[in-house]
Amino acid sequence: MEKLTTLFEAEVTKRVNVETKIIREEYKIELKKAKELYQEELLGQKHSANDVTKKIHDDIREEHQKQKELYHDELRRIKDDQRKASKIVKDDLLEARNEYMNKAQKIHKSYSEYLRMIAVNYSIPYKILVRDAPAEDNNICRGMKKGNLRCNLNGKYDGYCKHHHSQMIRKHTIELVDDLTSIASLDSGSKRLIDFNSVL
Numbered sequence: 001m002e003k004l005t006t007l008f009e010a011e012v013t014k015r016v017n018v019e020t021k022i023i024r025e026e027y028k029i030e031l032k033k034a035k036e037l038y039q040e041e042l043l044g045q046k047h048s049a050n051d052v053t054k055k056i057h058d059d060i061r062e063e064h065q066k067q068k069e070l071y072h073d074e075l076r077r078i079k080d081d082q083r084k085a086s087k088i089v090k091d092d093l094l095e096a097r098n099e100y101m102n103k104a105q106k107i108h109k110s111y112s113e114y115l116r117m118i119a120v121n122y123s124i125p126y127k128i129l130v131r132d133a134p135a136e137d138n139n140i141c142r143g144m145k146k147g148n149l150r151c152n153l154n155g156k157y158d159g160y161c162k163h164h165h166s167q168m169i170r171k172h173t174i175e176l177v178d179d180l181t182s183i184a185s186l187d188s189g190s191k192r193l194i195d196f197n198s199v200l
Helices: 002-045 049-121 126-132
Strands: none
């Protein structure tokens, strides 16, 4: 985003320099024409020098004002184009981020359901399975909320959020868990491995 802004600023500066150069050249031409006209009128008609000078100055002032207005209009147009382009880029980035977050949530939900099926089929405590299962790409917290439900926050602290960091089991620590009562039992015939790719 900073690179894009820098490019736009460079483009605006470039355009301003070009327009300024054009205005100066046109101003020089108009000034030259005015001087030539002044000389012709002075020699041909012998009007009052003061009246002719005032007219020329008025013409130059009027032309200069027109060129100045054109310059400011062009500068405003360039800045408006820059703002519109920046807004489009921001909207595209936001849309892409939202799309990624929605996809990550779906994968997280499917992965959690897959782990829960394994926990039920093989009588493994769900929270132990979640803790020791391979980490997800989006680094969702491995902690458990009330009701034996997975936390959906970002696991910034060793795979856990700040609320569930205390649930992390340190290395070389043995935890005795008796959580079989919280897992529904299924018939032995339904206990089989599940292809996680089919769940996704």
